[in-house]
Amino acid sequence: MFFQIVFVFIALISVISATATGTIKGRLDLAANNITGFVSTRTSFKLYQIGNFSTKYPHTATAIFQDDEGHFEFSNLPLNEGVNETTYYVMYPASMDFNLKPNRILIEFKNLENGTLQLNAFKNLFGRENFPSKDIIYPEKLESMKVDPYIKVELLHKAPIRSYLQARNVSIFSTGIIGSILNSRWKLAGVITLIALVVFPIIVEKLDPETARAIREETKRKQREKYGAVASK
Ligand SMILES: *[C@@H]1O[C@H](CO)[C@@H](O)[C@H](O)[C@H]1NC(C)=O
Ligand SMILES: *[C@@H]1O[C@H](CO)[C@@H](O)[C@H](O)[C@H]1NC(C)=O
Numbered sequence: 519m520f521f522q523i524v525f526v527f528i529a530l531i532s533v534i535s536a537t538a539t540g541t542i543k544g545r546l547d548l549a550a551n552n553i554t555g556f557v558s559t560r561t562s563f564k565l566y567q568i569g570n571f572s573t574k575y576p577h578t579a580t581a582i583f584q585d586d587e588g589h590f591e592f593s594n595l596p597l598n599e600g601v602n603e604t605t606y607y608v609m610y611p612a613s614m615d616f617n618l619k620p621n622r623i624l625i626e627f628k629n630l631e632n633g634t635l636q637l638n639a640f641k642n643l644f645g646r647e648n649f650p651s652k653d654i655i656y657p658e659k660l661e662s663m664k665v666d667p668y669i670k671v672e673l674l675h676k677a678p679i680r681s682y683l684q685a686r687n688v689s690i691f692s693t694g695i696i697g698s699i700l701n702s703r704w705k706l707a708g709v710i711t712l713i714a715l716v717v718f719p720i721i722v723e724k725l726d727p728e729t730a731r732a733i734r735e736e737t738k739r740k741q742r743e744k745y746g747a748v749a750s751k
């Protein structure tokens with residue numbers, strides 16, 4: 519009987535302490551790309567408790583991906599006790615590979631009167647140094663974020679993800695007839711010779727008509743001699 523009471527007591531305590539901790543679920547949405555390899559180890563999410571806290575030091579935590587779809591989670595977060603009490607955390611992504619937004623997220627846990635724990639999240643926009651606080655005389659409006667089923671962190675620019683090494687665009691100079699000529703030394707030499715054979719007489723004709731005529735005469739004479747020689751055989 520005594521042990522049963524103790525057991526119930528322990529169970530009760532564990533239930534009470536369970537209600538006094540919070541959980542934050544998040545996901546890095548990489549636009550349908552799964553997170554694999556080094557990328558998963560080079561991105562993490564950090565959490566820092568701000569405002570009032572009941573523990574000796576503000577709670578800090580780091581979360582990494584739970585799966586290749588970018589899910590991450592902070593659990594067992596200490597919360598301030600009491601009705602209408604709030605607990606604040608700031609969460610921020612740290613990544614070597616991506617520029618992510620929001621760059622900082624304010625997390626608010628609130629103990630409602632009916633016993634439920636309310637979770638709110640507000641994003642910090644780039645260019646704003648601090649989260650607007652209720653202590654400021656003219657606070658800016660906090661921009662609320664969806665928390666269910668998770669807080670979404672995205673790429674700053676939704677550009678397609680490219681690998682660090684990428685083959686160059688295959689251009690007109692490396693494919694087809696032109697490509698095949700440029701890539702072969704012999705074909706290139708042939709083309710240059712052909713061009714020279716066509717172009718050389720034209721250039722000579724233009725620069726030096728006398729010599730050009732002499733060359734033509736000489737060629738004709740040689741041909742005549744050749745055919746003459748053939749004929750006389
Ligand atoms: C990501 O992974 C899931 C299962 O882990 C798979 O169903 C899905 O096809 C993958 N997506 C890509 C883009 O690789
Ligand atoms: C922090 O706690 C003190 C004392 O409990 C209280 O006076 C103060 O209003 C609290 N501040 C906030 C931001 O909740």
Ligand SMILES: *[C@@H]1O[C@H](CO)[C@@H](O)[C@H](O)[C@H]1NC(C)=O
Nearest residue numbers: 600601602603629630631632
């Ligand atoms: C908690 O907040 C609600 C709404 O602001 C208020 O009606 C209620 O009196 C507060 N309860 C306590 C115990 O301060």
Ligand SMILES: *[C@@H]1O[C@H](CO)[C@@H](O)[C@H](O)[C@H]1NC(C)=O
Nearest residue numbers: 629630631632633634635636
């Ligand atoms: C507690 O109150 C909030 C808002 O007042 C409401 O959304 C929520 O459903 C309530 N929860 C319960 C268990 O009554």
Ligand SMILES: *[C@@H]1O[C@H](CO)[C@@H](O)[C@H](O)[C@H]1NC(C)=O
Nearest residue numbers: 684685686687688689690693
């Ligand atoms: C190469 O570039 C052209 C035009 O710049 C583009 O139409 C084509 O899709 C590109 N090809 C590849 C393989 O990227």
